[in-house]
Amino acid sequence: MLTSSIDTWQSELASIVGQANIFASTTDIDGVRPEITVAPASAEETAAVLRVANDNGLCVVPAGGMTKQGMGDAMPHIDILLSTWRLDQVLHYDPGDLTFGVGAGVTLGHVQRTLAPHKQFLPFDAMQSARATVGGLLATNAHGPLKHFYGGVRDYCIGIEFATADGKVVKGGGRVVKNVAGYDLMKLLIGSFGTLGVITSANFKVFPLPQQTRTFVGNFSELREALDFRDVVRKSALTPLCLEIASPQAQEYFGQAPEARNPDLYAPRAQVDVRPQWNVYVRAAGSERVLERYRQELGVTKEVAGREEAELWQWISDFELNVIARHHNAMIIYVDVPATDVGSAIAAAVKAALDNSCMTAVLGRAAAGAVVVAIIPLAVGPPSAMHYANAASALRAALPRDASAVVARCPLEAKTRFNVWGTSPTNTVAMRAVREAMDPRGTLNRGRFVIS
């Protein structure tokens, strides 16, 4: 692009958001450095920025806390990183109504800190709550273990505001917990990865914070036994908040990395138990009587409470982050399957990894059918791009038609060689037509999403 035209659109943007809110980008997305970062302070400014970008044929990447920018196909060029960090207001909170509205740039941690004094919370325990923003979490349809009881964010987001590529400010839903006026634009925007509009604020119904919880842990030597235990819980009258399964390897990431030992000096004090154990975590809320009922029915010996319990669930929420911190070249796949396919999906992941010289660590919502698979290359002989592609492909081949397996992270060299999104059970022609109507010039996240 000619320097003069860059000057023109950049000065246009400066007149919208102020020179102080346009700066040089400091982070790469898949190895590409955006030309500039722009931070609008309102929905109207966001819309105005998008209008300029759209008119000039620019490519915009909306960004919140940058925790999921590794997702999607690599883009060859990015003009504007549109940061939502200045959309940081709590817009309304009425504890008596259990409803809450915030700007897209508010972090999940801030949301919970605002609600906690009223003994309320958003049942949203996605990873990296200190950095992840509401806008980003909605756009990526993020979730955590609490999805088991409370459902996904689509179930408690009651209103949304976003700016379209052609510079309109649009609202869907509202501020009340029940509302069917107009099309459900919340559903459309959730999980759309910024390709239909830039979310500027959202309203939620919030929930009472459980006063007391306890986590019951079942250990099993086989995956099958762990799933049988899951089914016992599913078929019982118990209503746990979380029902999580963790492969033996996944549990290695529930804590700091072990310190490197000097093999010449190290000797274990006690015998090390090396039998693999699949864990199922059942998190219950309620009075002592309720917890006693869980204790009786589950018949497991291990119980975690208090601070230890809070930490355990923090590690579980941040599982993917911990894997990546230790293995920069790991591949993370989000698998969504019907409940009965959880077992075969996990087994397929383990086999796909082994066949491609990798280990696996698997963690997930055992009954809701949302599993995070980490494919971790063995230290010996770094894998080629084909290993990643083959592992993802082998896993996908084992899944039913209406399942999804999205590669959320993998090394860039591998990413360009295969389809990170996989197939969708939803008609792609229809999805493409929706995208075409909302962003005909491909201004938003051009070439990044499953349909592009």
Add this chain to the structure above:
Amino acid sequence: MRAADLAKKLRKIAGKDAVLDRREDLMLYEYDGGVDRGTPELVCFPQTTQQVSEILQLATKSGVPIVPRGAGTGLSGGSIARKGGIVLGFSRMNKILEIDIENQRAVVQPGVVNLDLTKAVEKRGFYFAPDPSSQKACTIGGNVAENSGGPHTLANGVTVNHVTGLEVVLPDGRIIELGGKANDACGYDLTGFFVGSEGTLGIATKITVRLSKLPEHVATLLAIYNTVDDAANSVVALTAACITPAALEMLDGWTLRTVEAATPAGYPLDSAAVLLIELEGMREQVEEDADAVIAICQQVGAREVRRAVNETERQRLWMGRKNAFGAVGRISPSYYVQDGVIPRTKIPQTLAHIESVSQKYGLQIGNIFHAGDGNLHPLILFDPRSKEQTANTLAAGKEILEYCISVGGSITGEHGVGMEKMDVMPMMFSEESIEVMTRLRNVFNPAGTLNPQKLLPASRSCRETFNPGHPSLNANEAGA
């Protein structure tokens, strides 16, 4: 194309007995549970997805409007053929195609009656959670179109929270799949977007729904009040105490007396209001919550809190609530039911406002509603033979909706926009938002063949050429 030619072609597609074209038959399809009317030129009953596809192709090619219809229990005119054309009835596509207990899913055709699905799975310990009052008659296809609610959606969510996959026929005849049995799918959530689109995007011919586990224990309470204010304040107090009942319904004194006269449910005739509160879940939890609810209601001024001691008593309490609309139908030539939503903390002042509207227009307004989620159903009684009363009724309804919006609410909680509230959409949504919604409709339904003039307000030029529907005798038993 002339109706006779069209009828011939439809018979060829769907069968000789699948088309109605005589005036007396068509008249049965000119109304739904709401106040509007419109006579179709033909009614057709397809039996397969393929037939639906062929019919839609034919209609699109001929420029004939298509209006899908389940059981006609809708309350916002969603299934009214306001521009004539073909009403597509789904009573012959009423099969439960699959019950997958292990995955807690069922795959059904759109004509399956809501309650029939629950009946088919309750022996195995499951049910379909959305429970509109018309659940004995209304179809799941209609529930999907309207994103229907019901008393028990307070804790369990509305229809969209219970649908994970759809097969949809678009106006051009294309058959597309959206989602499946998994909770989430890669790509846009077009399943969620489609639910509640009121038949303006496509026609669902196969629906994958979530089956919920029947609760182990249920407690049904009836809190009785001497003033409406105390009842309203109890709702506020219960919400503030962070108790989420499965259902929390309110009936005011006038309504409960009307109900008692038709369906003796055991509501005390001298009370000013009652709350019907249901708690579900694990036995221990339900018992603890029931104690807490009783304590809170008494603290806020309940005269008495009764508890159903067995299933018969429970059913009787619910019978009154679910038959309430029918009960009102016995004493008034017609009624107009509103569906506004307000923040729950605003219930006391909203009820006061409704009372002032009632006095202003000299109309009897009964209140029966989903108090727990602030979804009001004021019933405005009127005689459609009186032009003045009819006009006043519509004006009173609009005033109530305006008030709902002014306190941060919505024009519809579960009945849908349909043709009834199309023109008040701009009260909630900006021109830009409506433009984007229109753009999205045009992706799927560009010619407006499918359910024309519904949900989205017409542009100014169209509005002038169109006569608004007239409230007419309300002959339904359906309610919300």
